[in-house]
Amino acid sequence: ALEGDDAGLAEVLQDYHASEIAILFERLPSEAHERIINILPTEIASEVISEMDEESHPEELLINLDPEKRSEIVSELDYDDATDLIAQLEEHEQQDLLESMDEEDASSIRALLSYGENTAGGLMNSSLIKVNIRQDKKGALDDIIRQSEEMEEFYTIYVVEDDDTLQGVVSIKNIIKAHADAKISSLLKADPVYVNADVDQEEVARLISQYNLTTIPVVDDHMKLLGRITVDDIIDVMEEESTEDILKFSGVSEDEELSGSWQDAVKSRLPWLVLNLATGFLAAGVVRHFASVQVAIPTIVAYMTIVSGMGGNAATQALAVTVRRISLSDLTDSQAYRTVLKEFSVGLINGAVNGLIVGAFAFVYDGSPMMGVVLFLAMTGNLFIAGLTGATIPLVLKRVGIDPAVASSIIITTFTDCAGFFLPLWFASKFLL
Amino acid sequence: ALEGDDAGLAEVLQDYHASEIAILFERLPSEAHERIINILPTEIASEVISEMDEESHPEELLINLDPEKRSEIVSELDYDDATDLIAQLEEHEQQDLLESMDEEDASSIRALLSYGENTAGGLMNSSLIKVNIRQDKKGALDDIIRQSEEMEEFYTIYVVEDDDTLQGVVSIKNIIKAHADAKISSLLKADPVYVNADVDQEEVARLISQYNLTTIPVVDDHMKLLGRITVDDIIDVMEEESTEDILKFSGVSEDEELSGSWQDAVKSRLPWLVLNLATGFLAAGVVRHFASVQVAIPTIVAYMTIVSGMGGNAATQALAVTVRRISLSDLTDSQAYRTVLKEFSVGLINGAVNGLIVGAFAFVYDGSPMMGVVLFLAMTGNLFIAGLTGATIPLVLKRVGIDPAVASSIIITTFTDCAGFFLPLWFASKFLL
Structure with a gap:
């Protein structure tokens, strides 16, 4: 067309x-x-x-x-x-x-x-429907209809004092049902949930989701009604926050536009890769330290890559569960403690199972029972470290006030790479040389 | 207390x-x-x-x-x-x-x-407010007030025929403003957005978000009004879906409960780790194949771990951006083509920059310019493969109807691990032996 x-x-x-x-x-x-x-x-x-x-x-x-x-x-x-x-x-x-x-x-x-773009003030709409607390039914209905002329849809009617301070909300249903001489003051529901204009949009989303609201009023420091935020804007915020979470988690700057140019993508990702390169040199230093072991027992190198790779994946699993859990609700000390304990057990068990498989393989394929023992110990140890760091690091970051999502895979896998190289090489140097 | x-x-x-x-x-x-x-x-x-x-x-x-x-x-x-x-x-x-x-x-x-738990039917509430299309203002208002007695809040008033088929919606504002003898048929807004009861909840969330709705009516195959879904239930769905996305992406079964027991966690994660172990043996096979290279040039092993690790991280970045983009909107063929082209360029550039750094390090630290060249080529090649697979695999899965999120890091890093071991070892065997 x-x-x-x-x-x-x-x-x-x-x-x-x-x-x-x-x-x-x-x-x-x-x-x-x-x-x-x-x-x-x-x-x-x-x-x-x-x-x-x-x-x-x-x-x-x-x-x-x-x-x-x-x-x-x-x-x-x-x-x-x-x-x-x-x-x-x-x-x-x-x-x-x-x-x-x-x-x-x-x-x-x-x-x-x-107002800041990501605050309640930046999200709010200043057009809304409000009635004075001293109005009667007839006056209130007239006010509501007049104010609603310019609005697509209205969800909530706010009740204010003469100085525009928020007193409560009233439902159109209750106004219609009320006696002709009823006063708004007798119909209102006091103590509505509200936010201050400088509250972060993530907190607004949390309140709307927790209290099942369709709109939330925004006030200044003196409770003066400034505007309202509707749930449809919050849905956009939630999508944005989910995108940011998944990007940060994967070592991409949270402000990379999904459909942005390659130049933007390079700018957003290269710093994380260079950081990863630095941590990579650290892990590579561990490997260099054991050069004599790898020359004496060449097969340990191939197995070492398996142990470190498995550690990285197990850590990412523990990290994903913990980060997501923290982002949905604050954990108490005892919940945090139980989370670490759980990942500790999961790491040990998954490590032992995979350690048995790779150990048995080494026994059969390379004919070396001792190599099997080395790999069993290394795999169990590395997946144990994976579970522990994957759970502990985001929890600690949260406690000290840093966004736990910066504990992206890139940070956590530094631990599992170093340990994933060290453990098989060190056990091999003890038991096989 | x-x-x-x-x-x-x-x-x-x-x-x-x-x-x-x-x-x-x-x-x-x-x-x-x-x-x-x-x-x-x-x-x-x-x-x-x-x-x-x-x-x-x-x-x-x-x-x-x-x-x-x-x-x-x-x-x-x-x-x-x-x-x-x-x-x-x-x-x-x-x-x-x-x-x-x-x-x-x-x-x-x-x-x-x-109805299935994750369908519109499973989400909907069957109590709602509806008025017959042939009602007049007075009758409609009475009906609305009577029906609203049992409801906390009502958002939308549905207009139905005698057989309960959905005809449209009407706003309470328009009813109040209408003349006393107005008919609902003259006030209704026809063609409302609706969903069939067997539609998946993700699609319901998409519609509510796209059309900025507070409720959506649910109908059967004959357009009979069955219920309505409110936006607060959709917010819960969106949180659930985000959790599932981040878990699948990290190689955790989507139905693992975040605060579940360690037994559940083992059950949910062990299969993915065993799959990863299998792909790890594949990559380790590449290493074994070049055992003679690693014995002749021991330092290549330490560098090889850097090249493969960087590939894994770059692939995860490309994957996160692509998977999230697909989950927010369907891509046209030309958008998909441009996405792959973009990740291709990003991979090449990030690969070249990091290749230069690691190559220069090898030149200075190991005094081997040729080792520098080998590492530059291997790093560039592996990050190029990372970008390409990170973008292509989820797009292809989506086209053939498989959830692109199953292209979790575990699958993608198989490619970057194999290439990350093969490229440095193979280039070394050509240029350094």
Whole structure:
């Protein structure tokens, strides 16, 4: 349909939801983005732009539009979405755009821009529905309907004092059911869950998930209601955090864009690889130290690679379970202790089983019972170290306030590589030389 | 407070939200769970049980309660939560419990039990608010208020035909604002996003996230409205799926419980380690093949461990980015092609940089320029293979319909281990012997 004229294209597009058009954009060149945005009705166009993946750079599309169309689209956007887009622009582009907007919108967006991108303030939307605690049923309903004109959907109605401090929430159901002369003060549910504007978005996600909320109010230090965060924005945060977790865990900088350029990928991964190279020299030093053993018993080298490789994998297993467990909930001292004890046992048993296999193989294939014993001891020892470090290191990092996910495989496998080389070579030097 | 009497404990507990008590449970022995549940008012007790972590086994707590208390709690539970709990029980316990309940509740739960645990049917709640498409404003409002009596919160009002087929949704705002004689048919929004009951929960999460929904209706093959899934259940699904992804990626069975016993952990991880042992023998075979090289040039062994270790880490990086990208959206052929091309370039460049470092080290430390060349070539080659396999293998698995996450580090590092041993040894045999 992209080959046809604009009218034909417009007709095809109207069957699609804005989020579907945004997904379609990922597969189209950027010239097509601009053309489609210009064809779409402003309301849909602004929704498409707010739904576009960050990695498709909606802010560049926006800045390239005709200024009038751009203003129309920005004023249709929710404040939180507009703020996210504008925050991606260069300083002078931000000023130009804000000056072209109407004063009220611009000042709301300026206020939102002042919060950190990953805080509750950076996530919140300042448009919401609130009623004064002294309102009666009729006045409250009128207020709610008036305020809801500009909103797609409302989930929660906030109750405030004259100075806008948050008092509670009230459900539309209870207002409708109430007697005609009921006061909001008698209908409200006090003590709502709320967050301060400077709270980290991960904590916001945790609260929303724990209390099964659809929205959470955001307040300043004096409990003044600033905005609200809706669960759909939190779902995006959760996806982002999961991506960051899996990347950090694998030794990739958390801010690498999944569909970024090769230059970005090199920039994000090379430092970790160079760090790994440094730890690699350390482990290689262990091997060099036993050069006489490897010349005297050449087969030990092949087995040594098996022992160290198995240690790396067992450590990654223990690490994944422990890191994920920590990220879902804080562990008490006794839970932490039991976790270490468990990984200790798992490492010993898995080590002994695999040690028996590789030991038996050496006995049969190389005809050396003593080599079998050496490998059994080395494998058991290394998988024991794997379990211990895989569980202990993230727990210790968490206690001292460092993100446990930096204990990526790269760090942990340093231990299992060093031990994986040392143990077979050292046992061999004792028992086989 | 656990030491005090029941009255004192009850007083302390009433300051806590049910989800907070559920979290507290993780730190208490199971005798304390039973005591607290018996003290709490039934409404709170049932909320606590529905909020308890799966791994704390709320179903065991439930089955151990006094039968009368148990019936009260189960009838307070939402149908979807009750079904999840009952599904965890033994067949005969399920029957006993269902027979002790009132007939309507039991038959609703029996219907829900028939859906797969990880499908839309297994997630949905059958209690929802619906109005007939031929209702007028007054009748609809009465219906809504009547139906909402039993519900904590309602998000969306569904519009159905006489035979319960889904026609659309209507917002409470539009009903309130409408003229007194308005018909629902003129207020409804047709073509809502919906899911069929047998759709996988991951797909449900994707739809809710894509369309920013707070609830999604679930229908049967004839569009009959069966229930709805709320976004708070989807948040739990997303956490579960993230856990599974990170576990599979690290060579742990996806169903290992994070806080499970050491026996379960051994059962879940040992098969992967034995698989890794088998691939380890393969790589060790490569080393054995070049035994003469390692005896002639002992230092090559230490360097070989560096080359293979770096390959493993680079492959894990490429794999993490690719697997996560696939799990967030389907890639077109051209996107897949560009991904492989990108990892190909990243591998070459990171390989060359690290190859230069290790080559220069060998030149300076071992005084052998030719060893430097061998290591530069081997490192570049292995990181190139790492990028290529890390990107290609998950993409190919996805195309042939296999979960790309089974391309865990264990599988991919087989390639980088074999190549990481072969390349330095083979180049050394050509240039240094």
